[in-house]
Amino acid sequence: MSRFILALDQGTTSSRAILFDKQGNTCFLSQKPFKQIYPQAGWVEHRPEDIWQSQSEAICEVLQNSAARLEDIAAIAIANQRETAVIWDRQSGKPVYNAIVWQCRRTASTCLALKESDFADYVIQATGLPIDAYFSSTKIKWILDHVKGAKTRAERGELAFGTVDSWLLWKLTEGKTHATDYSNASRTMLYNIHSLSWDKKILEELGIAESLLPQVLPSSGYFGTVSAKISGMEALCGVPIYGVAGDQQAALFGQCCFTAGEVKNTYGTGCFALMNTGSKKTASKNRLLTTIAWGLKSGEVEYALEGSVFNAGSAIKWLQEGLGIINGPQDCDTLTATVKDCGGVVFVPAFTGLGAPHWDMYARGTLLGITRGTAKAHIVRAALESIVYQSCDLIRAMQKDSGISLSELKVDGGVTGSDFLMQFQADMLDVPVKRAKNTEATAFGAAALAGLACGFWHNQAELKAIYQYGRVFEPKMSNEQRNANYQLWFKAVERAKNWVSE
Numbered sequence: 001m002s003r004f005i006l007a008l009d010q011g012t013t014s015s016r017a018i019l020f021d022k023q024g025n026t027c028f029l030s031q032k033p034f035k036q037i038y039p040q041a042g043w044v045e046h047r048p049e050d051i052w053q054s055q056s057e058a059i060c061e062v063l064q065n066s067a068a069r070l071e072d073i074a075a076i077a078i079a080n081q082r083e084t085a086v087i088w089d090r091q092s093g094k095p096v097y098n099a100i101v102w103q104c105r106r107t108a109s110t111c112l113a114l115k116e117s118d119f120a121d122y123v124i125q126a127t128g129l130p131i132d133a134y135f136s137s138t139k140i141k142w143i144l145d146h147v148k149g150a151k152t153r154a155e156r157g158e159l160a161f162g163t164v165d166s167w168l169l170w171k172l173t174e175g176k177t178h179a180t181d182y183s184n185a186s187r188t189m190l191y192n193i194h195s196l197s198w199d200k201k202i203l204e205e206l207g208i209a210e211s212l213l214p215q216v217l218p219s220s221g222y223f224g225t226v227s228a229k230i231s232g233m234e235a236l237c238g239v240p241i242y243g244v245a246g247d248q249q250a251a252l253f254g255q256c257c258f259t260a261g262e263v264k265n266t267y268g269t270g271c272f273a274l275m276n277t278g279s280k281k282t283a284s285k286n287r288l289l290t291t292i293a294w295g296l297k298s299g300e301v302e303y304a305l306e307g308s309v310f311n312a313g314s315a316i317k318w319l320q321e322g323l324g325i326i327n328g329p330q331d332c333d334t335l336t337a338t339v340k341d342c343g344g345v346v347f348v349p350a351f352t353g354l355g356a357p358h359w360d361m362y363a364r365g366t367l368l369g370i371t372r373g374t375a376k377a378h379i380v381r382a383a384l385e386s387i388v389y390q391s392c393d394l395i396r397a398m399q400k401d402s403g404i405s406l407s408e409l410k411v412d413g414g415v416t417g418s419d420f421l422m423q424f425q426a427d428m429l430d431v432p433v434k435r436a437k438n439t440e441a442t443a444f445g446a447a448a449l450a451g452l453a454c455g456f457w458h459n460q461a462e463l464k465a466i467y468q469y470g471r472v473f474e475p476k477m478s479n480e481q482r483n484a485n486y487q488l489w490f491k492a493v494e495r496a497k498n499w500v501s502e
Contacts, residue, residue: 002074005451006062006239007443008055010080010164011247012101012269015055017062018440019073020447022456024466026440028068030061037098042105042352045098048086051164052171060232070235076172076226077243077450079250079442080164082187085139087150087161087212093175096159097147099167100139103270103310103352107138108361114138119205126192126199128281128290130359134308135189136163141206157211163188165244166214172241174227181219182295183249191216193281193292196301218295219245220449243450247442248272249293252304254445255410255436256464263398263406265391265425266442267415269317270355271309273394275402278302286397287357297453305401307356307394311365312387313415315349319383325376332384333420335377344369346492347382349390350499357397358497366496384418388425389489395429408432410469412441419471427477428485437470 009016019028032054037045083102088095114120115131123131140161144151153159163184169177185191192199198213217223223241248266252274255264260278281290281303293304319326326332350363399406408431416422416435426433451457
């Protein structure tokens, strides 16, 4: 009997491979970082082969350390950074350009022109997404328009587009599978979430050939098998791939938010809050996203409201690599404990613009309230608080859209290791914050989708029974202090908006 699901968690800065057992425990884990490329201000790229190499190295290391055999692994699951666009040659498998990352703002001017037309209303109605450089569609257009011959080759059917899940599926199956799942498709700004098909009107407007696009399949379902030709992965030859989801939808599933109204927030490079809205597509009046949560093997499709913070953990990374005022994330709580507050300092980490509910492509990072008495501890604390404030912006908007009052917040992701941040989040939202005991909620969500499809787990009730939470943070702050904090944040955000222009 198979003992594990192998989950691949391909993120913005690293690729991981994790073996989960039937109790949902993380048994073996490997993580491999890869290079970030910044060709110019506001542009972010990855080499697709770096993504694959780091992911394959992580897989091989887990297989070696676990001594897992073919019969030990029931299925492979994929959770991936979303919106990042890769286009490659169907014959050679070679990318025609670097992957344009979800954070990249190079298509802001294209988006601005589209937003000023009548087409903008159609896009949000059809896809649930506002026109923004965040999503895949204008990244695809940019590659087709700027790589010599790419548009003609795409129209001839010689090229393939995919978000990172599609790229990994292609590599794992040696080109036999060109597919994505409902959750990733819904993040391209090309997929009609009502008809569940690629939207021909949007494709025509952007000049994108439909032949370029992958087949869309249920998130919990069959995606092919691992090829025998991949060096170092002989133990996976013939293992089926049964679950695929964008990382944030995977985390929603992994946190067992199966009921409409349940909310999770994942704190990683970015910060992403999702509310399960069940079979109902809730149109946002507060500039959130209406997105597909997942598609199950039964054919049932469920939806979510989502808010996206572009810079969360990346703000902490900037403290370390940009300013050099911390040696690593572990220093943040230690420094924060040395000051009673931020000393009036407010930090808005809009390095690549502001996401929901502001959607300002031209906002930039802002550090305000600095005096001669400002110390590095104040700046570090302000950075941690900024992650909380941005999440509050999302969740307040979410409650207005849904009409549902939040009773608790389920959280996961590497940044949740900060007890200060978690307590401040509980204080500012005035609800308990439940930190996942297993911080690998994203990978577990993909594993759970795969496990349900292949019979490793039988139903969602079984998944809920094995999922555990660690510490619960109860709110302690007064309403007066909470309101004062939030007003100061709002004032700072207004200063950061519309800072640059094309």
